Amino acid sequence: MNRRQSISDLRTAHPNLNLNGNVISATFTIPVAPHYRKGADWDLKPRRGQSALLDSFAYLSSENTPWNHTVVAWTGEIDEAQDVPSPPGTPPRSTIHTASLNSLSAPIPVDTDTRLPTPPISDGLWVSKEDQHRLEEQLARGTNIKTVPVWLADDHESKEDGIRLKDQSRWRRYAEHDLYTLFHYKQNEPSDGRRERITWTDYYRMNQKFANKIVEHYKPGDIVIVHDFYLMLLPSMLRQRVPNMYIAFFLHSPFPSSEFLRCLPRRKEVLEGVLGSSLVGFQSYSFSRHFSSCCTRILGFPSDNNGVDAYGARVQVGVFPIGISASKCESYAFSDAVTEKYRALKKTYQGKKIIVGRDRLDSVRGVAQKLQAFERFLEMYPEWRERVVLIQVTSPTVTAEHEDTEKGIATRVNELVMHINGLYGSLGFSPVQYYPQHLNPEEYFALLRAADIGLITSVRDGMNTTSLEYIICQRESHGPLIISEFSGTAGTLRDAIHINPWDLNGVATEINNALVMPGEKRMAMQDSLYSHVKTRNVQSWIDHLLNRLVHVLSKEKNTRTIPLLDRALLLQTYRDAKKRLIMFDYDGTLTPIVREPSAATPSESLLQTLTALASDPTNAVWIISGRDQEFLSRHLGHISTLGFSAEHGSFMKEPGSEKWINLADKFDMGWQAEVIDVFQKYTDRVPGAFIERKRCALTWHYRLADPDQGAHMAQECQKELLETVGKKWDVEVMAGKANLEVRPTFINKGEIAKRLVATYNGKAEADGLAAGNVEFVLCLGDDFTDEDMFRALNGLPEEEVARQHVFAVTVGASTKVTLAQWHLLEPSDVVDCAALLAGVGPGGDSHQHQGQVNLAALSTVEGQIPEGEKY
Numbered sequence: 001m002n003r004r005q006s007i008s009d010l011r012t013a014h015p016n017l018n019l020n021g022n023v024i025s026a027t028f029t030i031p032v033a034p035h036y037r038k039g040a041d042w043d044l045k046p047r048r049g050q051s052a053l054l055d056s057f058a059y060l061s062s063e064n065t066p067w068n069h070t071v072v073a074w075t076g077e078i079d080e081a082q083d084v085p086s087p088p089g090t091p092p093r094s095t096i097h098t099a100s101l102n103s104l105s106a107p108i109p110v111d112t113d114t115r116l117p118t119p120p121i122s123d124g125l126w127v128s129k130e131d132q133h134r135l136e137e138q139l140a141r142g143t144n145i146k147t148v149p150v151w152l153a154d155d156h157e158s159k160e161d162g163i164r165l166k167d168q169s170r171w172r173r174y175a176e177h178d179l180y181t182l183f184h185y186k187q188n189e190p191s192d193g194r195r196e197r198i199t200w201t202d203y204y205r206m207n208q209k210f211a212n213k214i215v216e217h218y219k220p221g222d223i224v225i226v227h228d229f230y231l232m233l234l235p236s237m238l239r240q241r242v243p244n245m246y247i248a249f250f251l252h253s254p255f256p257s258s259e260f261l262r263c264l265p266r267r268k269e270v271l272e273g274v275l276g277s278s279l280v281g282f283q284s285y286s287f288s289r290h291f292s293s294c295c296t297r298i299l300g301f302p303s304d305n306n307g308v309d310a311y312g313a314r315v316q317v318g319v320f321p322i323g324i325s326a327s328k329c330e331s332y333a334f335s336d337a338v339t340e341k342y343r344a345l346k347k348t349y350q351g352k353k354i355i356v357g358r359d360r361l362d363s364v365r366g367v368a369q370k371l372q373a374f375e376r377f378l379e380m381y382p383e384w385r386e387r388v389v390l391i392q393v394t395s396p397t398v399t400a401e402h403e404d405t406e407k408g409i410a411t412r413v414n415e416l417v418m419h420i421n422g423l424y425g426s427l428g429f430s431p432v433q434y435y436p437q438h439l440n441p442e443e444y445f446a447l448l449r450a451a452d453i454g455l456i457t458s459v460r461d462g463m464n465t466t467s468l469e470y471i472i473c474q475r476e477s478h479g480p481l482i483i484s485e486f487s488g489t490a491g492t493l494r495d496a497i498h499i500n501p502w503d504l505n506g507v508a509t510e511i512n513n514a515l516v517m518p519g520e521k522r523m524a525m526q527d528s529l530y531s532h533v534k535t536r537n538v539q540s541w542i543d544h545l546l547n548r549l550v551h552v553l554s555k556e557k558n559t560r561t562i563p564l565l566d567r568a569l570l571l572q573t574y575r576d577a578k579k580r581l582i583m584f585d586y587d588g589t590l591t592p593i594v595r596e597p598s599a600a601t602p603s604e605s606l607l608q609t610l611t612a613l614a615s616d617p618t619n620a621v622w623i624i625s626g627r628d629q630e631f632l633s634r635h636l637g638h639i640s641t642l643g644f645s646a647e648h649g650s651f652m653k654e655p656g657s658e659k660w661i662n663l664a665d666k667f668d669m670g671w672q673a674e675v676i677d678v679f680q681k682y683t684d685r686v687p688g689a690f691i692e693r694k695r696c697a698l699t700w701h702y703r704l705a706d707p708d709q710g711a712h713m714a715q716e717c718q719k720e721l722l723e724t725v726g727k728k729w730d731v732e733v734m735a736g737k738a739n740l741e742v743r744p745t746f747i748n749k750g751e752i753a754k755r756l757v758a759t760y761n762g763k764a765e766a767d768g769l770a771a772g773n774v775e776f777v778l779c780l781g782d783d784f785t786d787e788d789m790f791r792a793l794n795g796l797p798e799e800e801v802a803r804q805h806v807f808a809v810t811v812g813a814s815t816k817v818t819l820a821q822w823h824l825l826e827p828s829d830v831v832d833c834a835a836l837l838a839g840v841g842p843g844g845d846s847h848q849h850q851g852q853v854n855l856a857a858l859s860t861v862e863g864q865i866p867e868g869e870k871y
């Protein structure tokens with residue numbers, strides 16, 4: 001079956017999706033490290049690390065999948081190549097034009113370059129436009145992974161004829177200093193925000209430049225997979241620009257519990273950024289559970305084990321442990337060159353058992369714990385002294401950001417090695433053989449084959465490639481794998497020996513157990529691990545992630561995404577209308593949701609905007625809220641030209657009038673006492689919960705309670721109310737935003753919306769309004785009580801209001817399940833739009849007269865937000 005056929009099969013299987021077969025992978029750096037040669041072809045070298053991810057890219061780019069694959073990534077730090085330039089068009093010796101999989105993604109960093117690194121150029125490296133194009137060409141055609149580079153530089157450094165690259169590592173600073181650290185449960189010093197403001201701005205702008213590049217290349221039907229903690233804002237930035245884009249996010253690193261994530265000052269932005277995806281993937285179940293629980297505890301979004309309800313849309317969360325390219329690893333590990341080195345190693349260590357460790361020099365890899373456990377082992381089991389050697393290879397850490405902390409670790413590790421060798425070594429033998437260096441791939445695989453035990457003691461990691469490569473290398477000798485339970489990989493390797501690296505006695509005991517384990521048991525364990533690594537390889541990982549995304553997308557209840565409100569169309573319709581009706585919900589629409597209901601007060605710019613809008617005699621402006629009269633009168637009552645509907649339609653107050661009309665006065669309120677009893681029972685059980693007593697409706701709030709307990713008890717309470725009060729009285733029990741509300745069924749906001757349209761249609765010039773029907777209806781709301789208004793407006797006959805004159809707008813995500821036709825993201829956008837109509841500036845000043853607003857500039861391309869507007 002060829003590619004085109006497979007894609008057409010996919011389309012047939014998912015007719016509601018518009019898949020075109022393209023996959024864009026957004027990852028931090030391009031698969032190769034480019035070295036600049038002014039006026040000549042770039043020198044492209046293999047990039048260190050991330051072998052599994054790069055293998056998945058190579059696979060997606062190959063003929064073995066139905067996908068047409070492109071990688072979008074930053075060039076990485078660029079330095080100048082130091083060899084003699086070749087004439088343009090002639091590939092230099094070291095240029096990777098037909099880079100093989102092996103050289104691009106060697107499991108051990110391959111660094112054939114022995115030259116000293118070029119010193120950084122203080123005023124930056126100037127790269128001409130022509131040379132930029134040359135690299136783009138080389139990456140598009142010259143490698144086996146089609147790559148589109150993102151050029152990162154300050155705007156004032158990007159000129160028409162080229163780009164100046166200065167302080168290039170700034171683009172990784174926030175991710176590596178703040179996110180990487182915290183995600184691995186390491187705490188930075190508390191911050192006064194000054195340093196962070198700069199690094200965060202770079203992080204934000206870096207994500208934005210990725211979004212620009214992807215949107216530039218995007219075609220409807222493309223799938224975008226965003227990788228790792230460098231790009232956590234990207235999913236939402238893309239969603240804002242192209243609401244119906246198919247987006248998945250995969251985190252390669254661990255994800256911490258909410259108790260830890262809370263320490264991050266930008267925790268909300270980071271979580272919200274990821275929630276722009278339809279599917280969020282993690283290495284292990286505990287990381288996925290932490291993420292969902294952070295969304296609930298930090299953002300207040302309901303969640304369960306399978307996903308998060310964010311802004312009214314479902315974001316699925318899943319577990320996809322990454323694998324390695326097992327067959328590539330195997331053929332390399334059992335090549336003649338490696339076998340030769342393996343034999344040499346075996347000879348050198350004849351009569352000794354070999355324990356092997358290969359880690360990056362980073363405190364989370366647990367090298368110090370490993371050495372301490374090994375020392376304990378030699379102490380507890382003296383019979384093994386001089387008969388066991390630990391060969392520990394430690395590659396230098398990659399980031400300059402952690403240089404200081406990692407220097408301390410290097411010293412500690414050296415001290416431990418010397419201490420153990422001093423204690424248990426002799427002139428002719430050192431029990432710890434320590435190699436702080438990069439190994440070449442042949443030596444690395446030979447070592448993994450020669451070992452009798454693989455020992456991984458990381459205190460935190462997402463996925464551990466060495467453990468998987470070790471399993472492949474032990475195909476014939478069946479050496480057990482001892483792995484830390486804190487490694488994301490441990491959960492998938494059930495037949496490995498799991499240890500707690502903080503329990504030195506436990507690790508020592510397991511080393512001994514592994515050494516004395518009978519051959520049959522070792523073989524059985526190895527068989528199971530080997531077949532796991534062979535089948536759960538990197539190819540099946542990416543297939544699984546993509547299949548799951550397609551499944552999630554096709555099962556989405558709401559395959560319709562709603563466009564961002566077209567402000568130009570809104571303003572034009574507003575200007576053309578002679579009679580207008582504008583209805584605003586309050587909480588979550590005009591003011592953001594906050595922890596305490598009493599704290600949701602209107603901002604100064606909101607008050608000025610509402611005053612200006614309602615003072616236009618052509619406008620009827622109403623606040624239609626679940627709030628009571630007292631709250632609305634206290635905060636908005638001084639704007640006499642506003643109309644009010646309180647408690648979900650129970651009370652009304654006309655513009656200019658002082659009198660509230662009770663629409664529920666004929667209704668028996670006997671139900672209230674019964675509801676209060678039930679609410680009280682749950683309030684007693686849930687610390688932080690409280691009852692809001694209004695004149696008619698009653699609300700039970702649990703936003704201040706533990707989110708899990710609150711949500712669970714709200715379900716119980718709702719069930720109880722439906723079975724008791726709900727069976728006796730004609731009342732509705734509604735689950736709102738961290739609340740439960742009860743009100744008479746016949747009263748709702750939809751009835752109010754219908755009533756207002758009918759009333760204003762009937763108003764004549766005598767009432768100060770133009771004769772005839774309303775010619776502009778704008779209705780904005782955020783929760784499901786506001787859906788009643790949208791439903792009512794959608795159901796009105798054309799004779800009452802023309803369809804093109806109605807703007808039903810929900811506040812939330814474009815993927816929200818709603819009856820509205822448009823969306824705005826947050827209350828501040830609502831205030832901006834209202835200010836636009838009222839002809840006042842965002843601060844409430846009336847300098848921006850209606851006639852001066854440029855309609856064309858307001859137009860949106862599939863919901864595009866102009867760059868910088870949201871920041």
Ligand SMILES: O=P(O)(O)OC[C@H]1O[C@H](O[C@H]2O[C@H](CO)[C@@H](O)[C@H](O)[C@H]2O)[C@H](O)[C@@H](O)[C@@H]1O
Nearest residue numbers: 586587593594595596597600625626703737739
């Ligand atoms: O119809 P609305 O104007 O949207 O009012 C609905 C309810 O909003 C209030 O509660 C909600 O907002 C609070 C402030 O942001 C928040 O703390 C609470 O968790 C939300 O449920 C209000 O207290 C209720 O009376 C309204 O019915």
